[in-house]
Amino acid sequence: MLTLPRFTFGVGDRFAHQAEAQLAAFERLAADGVVVSPVWNKSNREHSFIGSEPASVRDAASAAVAARKWPHPWFVDADHIRLETVDRFLDSSDFFTIDVADSIGKPASEADVAAFLARHPELRAPLTIPGIAVPVPLSAQTSGTVAQSYLLACREAGEIFRHIRAKHGDGVAIEVSMDETDAAQTPPELLVILALLADEGVPLQTIAPKFTGRFNKGVDYVGDLAGFEKEFSDDVAVLAYAADRYGLPKNLKLSVHSGSDKFSLYPIIRRIVERTGAGLHLKTAGTTWLEEMIGLAEAEGDGLALAKEIYAYAYDHVDEFCAPYATVIDIDRAKLPAPAEVASWSGSQLAAALRHVPANPAFNPHMRQLVHVSFKVAAKQGQRYTDLLVANRDVVAKQVTENIYDRHLRPLFASTRVRA
Numbered sequence: 001m002l003t004l005p006r007f008t009f010g011v012g013d014r015f016a017h018q019a020e021a022q023l024a025a026f027e028r029l030a031a032d033g034v035v036v037s038p039v040w041n042k043s044n045r046e047h048s049f050i051g052s053e054p055a056s057v058r059d060a061a062s063a064a065v066a067a068r069k070w071p072h073p074w075f076v077d078a079d080h081i082r083l084e085t086v087d088r089f090l091d092s093s094d095f096f097t098i099d100v101a102d103s104i105g106k107p108a109s110e111a112d113v114a115a116f117l118a119r120h121p122e123l124r125a126p127l128t129i130p131g132i133a134v135p136v137p138l139s140a141q142t143s144g145t146v147a148q149s150y151l152l153a154c155r156e157a158g159e160i161f162r163h164i165r166a167k168h169g170d171g172v173a174i175e176v177s178m179d180e181t182d183a184a185q186t187p188p189e190l191l192v193i194l195a196l197l198a199d200e201g202v203p204l205q206t207i208a209p210k211f212t213g214r215f216n217k218g219v220d221y222v223g224d225l226a227g228f229e230k231e232f233s234d235d236v237a238v239l240a241y242a243a244d245r246y247g248l249p250k251n252l253k254l255s256v257h258s259g260s261d262k263f264s265l266y267p268i269i270r271r272i273v274e275r276t277g278a279g280l281h282l283k284t285a286g287t288t289w290l291e292e293m294i295g296l297a298e299a300e301g302d303g304l305a306l307a308k309e310i311y312a313y314a315y316d317h318v319d320e321f322c323a324p325y326a327t328v329i330d331i332d333r334a335k336l337p338a339p340a341e342v343a344s345w346s347g348s349q350l351a352a353a354l355r356h357v358p359a360n361p362a363f364n365p366h367m368r369q370l371v372h373v374s375f376k377v378a379a380k381q382g383q384r385y386t387d388l389l390v391a392n393r394d395v396v397a398k399q400v401t402e403n404i405y406d407r408h409l410r411p412l413f414a415s416t417r418v419r420a
Contacts, residue, residue: 001170001171001172001173001174001203001205001249002094002170002171002172002173003173003205003249003251004037004073004075004095004173004205004206004251004253004279004281005035005036005037005072005073005279006251006253006279006280007034007035007036007037007279007280007281007413008036008037008038008039008075008206008279008280008281009026009036009037009038009039009281009282009283009284009408009409009412010038010039010040010041010077010079010259010281010282010283010284010285011038011039011040011041011284011287011288011404012040012041012042012046012284012285012286012287012288012289013040013042013057013060013288014042014046014050014285014286014288014289014375014379015050015289015292015378015379015385015386015389016052016056016057016059016060017060017292017386017389017390017393017396018288018291018292018396018397018400019040019060019061019063019064020063020064020067020068020397021396021397021398021400021401022038022040022064022288022400022401022404023038023064023065023068023070024068024397024401024405025400025401025402025403025404025405025408025409026038026070026072026404026409027068027070028401028405028409029405029409029410029413029414030072032410032414034413034414035072036409036413037072037073037074037075038061038074038075039074039075039076039077039095039281039283040057040058040060040061040074040075040076040077041057041076041077041079041095041097041283041285042054042057042077042079043079043080043081043285044079044080044081044085044088044089045080046079046285049375049376049379050375050379051379053088054078054088054089054091054092054093055091055092057076057092057093058076058092058093061074061076075094075095075173076092076093076094076095077093077095077096077097077175078090078093078095078096078097079097079283079285080097080099080177080180081096081097081098081099081160082098082099082100082102082160083156083159083160083163086160086163086164087167090164090167090168093172094171094172094173095172095173095175096160096161096164096172096173096174096175097175097176097177097208098157098160098161098174098175098176098177098202099177099180100153100154100156100157100160100176100177100178101153101177101178101179101180101181103152103153103156104149104150104153104178104181105149105181106152106153107148107149107152108147108148108149108151108152112147112151113144113147113148113151114144116147116151116195116196116199117140117143117144117147119199120143120195122245123138123143123191123192123195124138124139124140124143125138125139126138126139127191129191129237129238129241130237130240130241131233131234131236131237131240131276132187132234132237132238136187136188136191136238137188138188138191138192142188143192146188146189146192146193147192147196150178150189150192150193150196151196153178154193154196154197154199154200154202155196155200157176157197157200157202157204158197158200158201158202161174161200161201161202161203162201173205173206174202174203174204174205174206175204175205175206175207175208175255175281176197176202176204176206176207176208177207177208177255177257178193178207178208178209178210179208179209179210179211179215179257179258180210180257181210182327183210184209184210184211184212185209185210186231187231187234187235187237187238188238190207190209190235190238190239191238191241191242193207193209194207194238194239194242194246194248195242195246197248198242198246198247198248203248203249204248204249204252205249205251205252205253206252206253206254206255206279206281207239207252207254207255208254208255208256208257208281208283209235209254211228211231211232211256212224212227212228212231213227213228214328214330215257215258215259215262215328216258216328216329216330216369217258217286217325217328217329217369217372217373218260218261218286218287218290218356218368218369218372219261219330219356219365219368219369220261220262220263220264220356220358221262221263221264221265222330225264225265225268228265228268229268229271229272232254232268232269232272233272233276235254236254236272236276236278237276239252239253239254239278240252240276240278251279252279253278253279253280253281254278254279254280254281255281255282255283256269256280256281256282256283257283258283258285258328259282259283259284260283260284260285260286260287260408261284261287261356261407261408263356263358263407263411266408266411266412267411269282269412270411270412270413280412282408282412284404284408286372286373286375287403287404287408288400288403288404289372289375289378290354290356290368290371290372291396291399291400291403292378292389292396292399292400293307293310293354293371293378294350294351294354294355294399295351295392295395295396295397295398295399295400296388296389296392296396297347297348297350297351297354298347298348298351298395298399299347299388299392299395299396300346300347302388302391303347303388303391303392304346304347304350306381306384306385306388307347307350308339308342308343308345308350310371310374310377310378310381311339311342311350311367311370311371311374312339312342312343313374313377314370314371314374314377315336315338315339315370316339317374318331318333318336318370321370321373321374321376322370322373324373325373329369329370329372329373330369331366331369331370332366333366335364335366335367336364336366336367336370337353337364337367349362351399353367353368354367354368354371355399356368356403356407
């Protein structure tokens with residue numbers, strides 16, 4: 001299979017205009033001595049909203065890599081694909097995020113669960129795993145309960161993987177995503193899940209569990225930081241054990257979805273990565289779209305006018321735009337400024353309200369989240385929006401590059417002790 005580097009970082013480019021600006025951030029980090037490979041991602045749902053095709057992601061990424069002469073690995077992710085959506089991505093993707101969240105909780109048969117437990121006696125008693133202070137609390141009952149909830153999801157992942165391999169060959173990297181579900185997976189549950197995936201022959205190199213706490217779109221993590229640190233550390237240990245015990249790829253690593261802007265988690269993740277030598281995949285998506293809006297605001301003139309129009313429309317349709325994202329946003333509508341107020345703002349005022357700098361009193365996380373989930377408004381503008389991106393390319397690109405490099409890549413990776 002295609003082997004992923006130790007560090008990969010997912011970037012979304014919904015309107016396919018910022019690949020060079022994104023790549024410039026990775027160049028800056030490489031100049032600091034740390035190579036992180038960009039993974040351009042765009043889901044089937046986003047393609048449907050925008051009216052684009054998967055080939056457009058590879059085309060934009062390829063053009064940026066050629067223009068900037070990027071000498072390191074890079075990838076294109078078929079993001080959150082299922083069996084019914086994967087085919088349109090086969091020709092343009094080499095990284096496949098298999099999403100099986102909809103099958104989690106569908107009960108497997110008692111016979112299948114019993115057969116799984118018979119194959120894995122190590123999961124029927126407390127298990128000592130290097131890197132975890134106390135034995136992992138497993139039993140036939142607890143592992144059987146996990147298997148009953150996840151066996152069919154892992155079987156589906158196997159089916160999708162075999163379909164990809166039959167059509168695409170072995171030159172792909174596989175991620176399995178289980179984050180878009182209600183309940184977080186504990187480290188013991190993650191171990192059972194990895195055994196299930198190994199039984200299915202899925203050579204996953206990265207897995208995206210659902211962590212505890214809230215990973216709201218475009219804003220910081222909400223939850224117990226000490227609890228997350230223990231959970232993430234234990235997950236890293238579980239992955240290392242599972243890779244060795246079950247014959248999974250040795251570079252198996254955690255993937256943090258909705259990882260953009262989780263500033264309070266970055267020092268934790270960085271410490272664990274440094275201490276253990278683990279790899280990391282962190283995925284962002286809507287961050288670049290927000291930076292486009294910030295850039296248009298900073299540009300003043302027609303760019304600022306359109307940014308204000310987009311916000312006003314989103315404000316008037318808040319229920320429509322927020323409903324699909326109810327579990328991953330937390331907006332206090334009383335703290336959303338009225339469009340009439342925003343109409344009087346300067347470009348720098350609007351940019352400051354949207355730019356994620358928590359120490360700035362002008363930053364408005366409620367406004368940022370609403371704009372984050374309202375990208376369909378820009379899509380409806382069509383060429384008017386993209387023409388303004390082109391006309392204001394330099395100021396928009398500056399926001400995109402600085403956001404990825406200063407607020408994401410450097411806090412996560414820029415260290416004399418972290419090397420790919």
